[in-house]
Amino acid sequence: MRPGRPTRQEKSMSDIEIRDDREHGLLRARSGGEVVGHIQYFVLEEPTRALVAVHTVVEPQHEGKGIAGSLARELYGIAAAESVAVAPLCPFVVRWAERHPGEAPEASTDLLLAAKAALEADPDKW
Numbered sequence: 001m002r003p004g005r006p007t008r009q010e011k012s013m014s015d016i017e018i019r020d021d022r023e024h025g026l027l028r029a030r031s032g033g034e035v036v037g038h039i040q041y042f043v044l045e046e047p048t049r050a051l052v053a054v055h056t057v058v059e060p061q062h063e064g065k066g067i068a069g070s071l072a073r074e075l076y077g078i079a080a081a082e083s084v085a086v087a088p089l090c091p092f093v094v095r096w097a098e099r100h101p102g103e104a105p106e107a108s109t110d111l112l113l114a115a116k117a118a119l120e121a122d123p124d125k126w
Helices: 067-081 093-099 109-121
Strands: 014-021 027-030 034-044 048-059 085-088
Touching: 014 034, 027 067, 034 067, 034 109, 048 067, 048 093, 048 109, 067 085, 067 093, 085 093, 085 109
Parallel strands: 048 085
Antiparallel strands: 014 027, 027 034, 034 048
16 A cells, blocks of 8 residues: 555545555544544554554544554554554554453553663654
8 A cells, every 4th residue: 555545435424535544654534624533643664564553642532433443453454455564552543442351352462562662762653
């Protein structure tokens, strides 16, 4: 998937478009041209390539519409398409993954530790 390209849209959220901005580490949800939410992430290269979810934000006026869940689902979908894991450090993504084990394969302890170490070593990733 190329950065900036639209990803698949959720059927129940037909007015929401989700785009992966890999260069800036953001998976953005837009509605009517306005960014209504995002997941901040980075790409971990070692010990294995993974997408590391760091933070999820939904604008207050758009909360309760399923946007955060759609973003999490899309992040896991992108990871699956790229044959990489997701290392969820964001509390929301951790909870979403626990509720959707069929869509969100569990990250290994080693991968989570590596993701935390990478974040601690470079706080600009957050």
